[in-house]
Amino acid sequence: MSTQTRQRPATAGPPAPPAPRRKPSRRIGTVLLGSVIAVLFVLPLWWAAVSALRPQRETFATISPVSLWTLLPRSLDLGNFARLFDAEFGRALLNSTIVTVLTLVAGLAICATAAFALAVLQFPGRGVIFAVMVVSFLIPFDAIAIPLMSIFRDARLENTYLALVLPGVGNGFAVFLLRGFFQGVPYDLAEAARVEGLGWWGVFWRIYLPLSRPALIGAGLILFVFQWQAYLWPLLIAPDPNMTVAPVAIAQFAGQQGVDFGAIFAGTVLTALVPLLILLFFQRYFTQSVSSSGVKG
Structure with a gap:
């Protein structure tokens, strides 16, 4: 009598133990x-x-x-808010808005093009330039505010929007963030576009920028917060009451006649409400840009 032997299926090994569950x-x-x-x-x-x-x-x-x-x-x-706007705080808030918007637009244009050049283009000294940029955002701005003020005064830029905007458009941290993101874009896309006859500006404008929305939003938030909360530089370079920005206007409620804490708190709430809402709305993009850029460079 013949017997049929049944072959047992080969097993790769013992089954993996179940993942431990976290205790309630x-x-x-x-x-x-x-x-x-x-x-x-x-x-x-x-x-x-x-x-x-x-x-x-x-x-x-x-x-x-x-x-x-x-x-x-x-x-x-609501008397605190009434005293706030009786002191022309609305004009200071408008000045802060104008300066921040101009800084945001000009800063994104400059930081994005600089980051693209440092991430994609090959030229001598690229690493040295990037290292200098990284060191620049590690230096506190307060340390260079006084000599920078002398330069701006010699150039007759005191009490102008240009003087308030210029120091904020070149942000080393924004360049660092965008450069890391641009390095994550496959270089084959740029090479293919170059073969088709597209120049470097076209590669930047048509390929890299559309793919970099989260990084641009993250860099824009950095520029926005830096300029919106600026106090020392506007205080030094724009002493004209018509050029006062919101943080300086809030500080002026503490004077020789006493301190109006109610107006200070009201102004603080209004100025903090704008970046708070913007950060809450764009926090997902900011987190995505940081996580995509932090491992590169």
């Missing part, structure tokens, strides 16, 4: 820790916003001892 207690602890950290970050902003809506006499009256009324106003008062 550890997950709850992580959520609670994250919530506590988030609250600690939000509380100062909340207190500033509440202080802008309460009468000035109550600004610090509820701090000691701390109570529910420290974080909630007993009564709402």
Whole structure:
């Protein structure tokens, strides 16, 4: 009698053990820790916003001892915002908007073209130029503000929008971010476009820019925040009241006659609200641009 032997299927090895599941207690602890950290970050902003809506006499009256009324106003008062705009804060806010928009447009054009040249074009000294740019954004601007002011005054640029805009258009960190992103674009695309007769400007405009939307948004946010919150440079180069920007106008509520904390909080809330909304809207693109650029270079 013949017997048929059945062949057992070959196995690659023992089955992989199931992935360990996170314990519910550890997950709850992580959520609670994250919530506590988030609250600690939000509380100062909340207190500033509440202080802008309460009468000035109550600004610090509820701090000691701390109570529910420290974080909630007993009564709402819009007088702080009224005094803010009586002091022509609206003009200062408009100046900040004009300067920031001009810096954003000119800065993106300059930083993007510089990053493209450093990432794609081959020329002697490219690495040295990039190293100098990296070092430039590591130097605090306050360290060079005084000598830079003397140069601008000698050029008769004091109290002009040009003087307020120029120092912000060449941002080393924005160039660093865009260069890293451009290096991630396949160089074969540029070579194919060059074979078809497209110049380097056409390669930059038609291929690299359309593919770099997240990086451009990230670099634009860097330029925006840098210029919107600028205080020392506008204070030095634009002392004319008609050229005052929002951060300087807020500081002027602290004078020899006293400190108007209510107006300061109101101005702080208004100036912080604009970048907060913009960052919340574009945070996904900013995170994507940083993650795509941080591993290159």
